[in-house]
Amino acid sequence: MKTRYPLMLAKLRNLATVTAVAAAVTLLAACATNSSTATPAAAASGAPGTGGTKIGFIFVGPKDDYGYNQAAYEGSQAVAKAFPAMEVLTAENVPEDDNAARVMEGMIRKGAKIIFATSYGHKDPALKVAAAHPDVVVLQQGNIVDGAVPPNFGTYFGTVxxxxxxxxxxxxxxxxxxxxxxxxxxxxxxxxxxxxxxxxxxxxxxxxxxxxxxxxxxxxxxxxxxxxxxxxxxxxxxxxxxxxxxxxxxxxxxxxxxxxxxxxxxxxxxxxxxGWLTGSQWNWGPLYTKMTQKIMDGGFTGSPYNANFRVGLKTGDNPxxxxxxxxxxxxxxxxxxxxxxxxxxxxxxxxxxxxxxxxxxxxxxxxxxxxxxxxxxxxxxxxxxxxxxxxx
Known part of the structure; x- marks a missing residue:
C-alpha cells in the first residue's frame, strides 16, 4: 500500500525466476465488455484506455491459492462477465520485477489498453509501462504514488x-x-x-x-x-x-x-x-467493473481512480x-x-x-x-x- 518498502518487496516477493515466468505465465482469454461502453465516440476521443480489444490482469501468485491472488482472479472474471465484447487476459505467478513489465508489454501488443497490476510490488513495473504507453491505463493494486500521479495511472485499495x-x-x-x-x-x-x-x-x-x-x-x-x-x-x-x-x-x-x-x-x-470463526475477504468485482467502465467511457483522467483511490466503511463500498x-x-x-x-x-x-x-x-x-x-x-x-x- 505504501512506497516505503518498494525495493525490499521487489526482492522479497519475487516468486519466480525469469525462466519460471516463461513457463508459469498463462494468458487466458474470455470475452468481455458491455455494449454500452466501448462506443465509437469514446474510442475516437483518444482518451487513455479507450479503443482496445483486451483487458489485462497480472497476479503475483497462482489463481487458486485460497487467498490474495484467487480473490483478484475472481474479480477479473467479474470483469469478463460485465464486458462481453472484450477479451480478458490473465497471467499468474508474475514476479515484482522487470518480468512484470514484460508480461504487461505482451498484453499491450495483443491489444490491451487497460492493465490491472494486482500486487503491491508491481508498482514500479506498472509505472514504467504506463510511461511508455500514454494511451494505456495501468491500475496498480495496494501501493501508492507519492507526488503527481500520471494521467494514465492510478492505485486503488480497500481499507483492509x-x-x-x-x-x-x-x-x-x-x-x-x-x-x-x-x-x-x-x-x-x-x-x-x-x-x-x-x-x-x-x-x-x-x-x-x-x-x-x-x-x-x-x-x-x-x-x-x-x-x-x-x-x-x-x-x-x-x-x-x-x-x-x-x-x-x-x-x-x-x-x-x-x-x-x-x-x-x-x-x-x-x-x-x-473451527472457522469469520475472516476478511476481497470482493473485487464491483470495483474492477466500475473502474473499467469509467476508463472505457473515456473519463479516467482526472477521475477519482486517476489517483490513490481508497474506500472503506465510511464510503460504503469497501471491497x-x-x-x-x-x-x-x-x-x-x-x-x-x-x-x-x-x-x-x-x-x-x-x-x-x-x-x-x-x-x-x-x-x-x-x-x-x-x-x-x-x-x-x-x-x-x-x-x-x-x-x-x-x-x-
Missing amino acids: YEPVYLAGIVAGKTTKSNKLGYVYAFPISQTLDNINAFQLGAASVNPAAKTYVVNTSSWCDPAKQAEAAKSLLSQGVDVISQHQDCTATVIRATEAAGAYTVGYHADASSLAPK FVQSAYGPSVSEDAKKLATDAMARISKDGSPFLGPVTDQAGAVKIPAGTVPDYKTIESIDYFVTGVVGKIPSS
Whole structure:
C-alpha cells in the first residue's frame, strides 16, 4: 500500500525466476465488455484506455491459492462477465520485477489498453509501462504514488484493517486461552495495520487477550507457514489468523489441531468446517467493473481512480469485507462486531485513540480519529501484541 518498502518487496516477493515466468505465465482469454461502453465516440476521443480489444490482469501468485491472488482472479472474471465484447487476459505467478513489465508489454501488443497490476510490488513495473504507453491505463493494486500521479495511472485499495478489527472482536470473545496467533509475511504497513487492528478489536471486548506473531519472510511458503502454525499452537494459542497470500496451509494446520481459524483474503471456510470463526475477504468485482467502465467511457483522467483511490466503511463500498460466521461464533460476539461496524461506518476507526505501542507510548491521542496516511504509516506493534518487528 505504501512506497516505503518498494525495493525490499521487489526482492522479497519475487516468486519466480525469469525462466519460471516463461513457463508459469498463462494468458487466458474470455470475452468481455458491455455494449454500452466501448462506443465509437469514446474510442475516437483518444482518451487513455479507450479503443482496445483486451483487458489485462497480472497476479503475483497462482489463481487458486485460497487467498490474495484467487480473490483478484475472481474479480477479473467479474470483469469478463460485465464486458462481453472484450477479451480478458490473465497471467499468474508474475514476479515484482522487470518480468512484470514484460508480461504487461505482451498484453499491450495483443491489444490491451487497460492493465490491472494486482500486487503491491508491481508498482514500479506498472509505472514504467504506463510511461511508455500514454494511451494505456495501468491500475496498480495496494501501493501508492507519492507526488503527481500520471494521467494514465492510478492505485486503488480497500481499507483492509476494518474487517480485520471486526474479526479480532470475534476472536477475543471466542478464545479460551486468551492467546491469539498471527502468521504474517513482512513488516510493511499493511501487515502491521492488520495485526494491530486484530489485537485492538480483541482487546476491546477481552482486555486479557494477546496476539502472538510469527514472521515467515515470505508471501507463500507452505513449509514456513506450517512451522509458524505449529509454533503458535505449542504456545497455547487457540485462534490463528494470518496475512499471507496463500492461506490453505495455516488453516488446515489450525483445523487439524482443533483450534479456531480467522481467514484472510478469500472465503476458505470449506477448509475449516469446525473451527472457522469469520475472516476478511476481497470482493473485487464491483470495483474492477466500475473502474473499467469509467476508463472505457473515456473519463479516467482526472477521475477519482486517476489517483490513490481508497474506500472503506465510511464510503460504503469497501471491497474488503467481513466473511461469513462459522458455527462456533456466539450471538453476543456477532452483536459486538455489528455494533463496532456501525460505529466505524459513522465516525469512528479501529485506531480511534488512545492507541499505545508495546512500550506504552501514546501513538494516537485519545479521541483522535487518524486519517488513512497516519494509519498507513504505522511502524510499530500496539500494546497486547507479543513479538518484535524484524529489523531487516
